[in-house]
Amino acid sequence: MSIESVNPEDEEAGAVVRAVARQLKLWREAAGLTQSEFGAAIGYGEELVSSVERGRRIPRPEYLDAADKVLGANGKIAAMKQDLAEVRYPKKVRDVRRLEIEAVQICSYNNSIVDGLLQTEAYARAVFGSRRPPYTEEGLERQLAARLARQEILTGARAKPLFSFVLCEATLRRSIGGRMVMRAQLERLLEVAQLPNVDLQVLPLDSEENSGLSGPFRLLKLKDGSTVGLSEAPLISRVLCDPKETTVLDVRYGIIRAQALTPRESVTFIEQLRGET
Incomplete structure (x- = not known):
């Protein structure tokens, strides 16, 4: 033990x-x-x-x-x-989790990997396992446990916020963990897309317009009416509270959603990808 x-x-x-x-x-x-x-x-x-x-x-x-x-x-x-x-979880994860619990709406755009709230255990393990320099075994297990614990907000008993996820098609075609891991991940996305408080959209690679090229970000709209932005880059995690910055991200997210497939079209798209995997 x-x-x-x-x-x-x-x-x-x-x-x-x-x-x-x-x-x-x-x-x-x-x-x-x-x-x-x-x-x-x-x-x-x-x-x-x-x-x-x-x-x-x-x-x-x-x-x-x-x-x-x-x-x-x-x-x-x-x-x-x-x-x-x-x-037991890293401080950064604890801080984000507290914000998520206070949120009435969570919006996420990602063009790198599937959002952490949507990842299967095998996919998340492969993501953490690809880090260089690598985590220690203990560190990897700690990160994995923290990520899976955060997902309780999607299916837990407490009041759930509204979720909006936009995933670039590249995140669905990047074979992280291998074919079987990706197939299970696609099936997980199809399950989550059926939840009444979740909108899941895909931004196709052949779209001529993509306002998310600058990278992934998240928006958390809190109970007190404020909005918090979360932005991550290598070795840097930023929490954005300045309304000038969060407004920019809010506008950008709205445009990205408009450029993406509708939730229904996105489900059909993911089903087709699953058939190819």
Whole structure:
């Protein structure tokens, strides 16, 4: 069983992990167990137990469940899983997820890859696996878990925002992960396109007009009436709050939508691509 390390630059995550670590240590000492004895009882080595109690590693849910049982905490330790759930993901992902939860509408244009909210697990793994320099195994799994967790906003129980996705045809023809991975990804897009709160459009490569050549971006329209833009480039992620900038992106997105196929035409287009894959 692996335990994730804490990013020393992530102060928010570090504070939460240290607070949980103190509680775990207090419970263990109150039970009269050494780190070695406690580790043996829950199936971890003494070194890992020490790392957790020093706040250097993030205990996984199964670690907390085992600790709760061994230490007779009656759910008090297991309850800390909720505190650790968010900080397990990279800070950038947490920040975006919070904005998405506050959004009443999410608009996304991408001409590079399929939007992260729409990716299958296999496709997302292939995307992260293609990074150079590569992620460590732990880093890749952490990024993957964070991406899949964000997708709960599409199908979760809480009130869902309206979604508008425009994908350049290139994202659908780029065989990331191989033919079978792409076929499953296309099928996923067809499933999502049936959701009542989702508009999915394709911007064909043979379109003579394409106002999205400058790259992918997202717009989040929040409950308070404000709009936030998200723009990513290599090594740079920008959150845009200035109305002058978000208005430009809003106008651009409207034009891109008009240049794309209609949602119904887009579904037919994706079905044809699936048949070719």
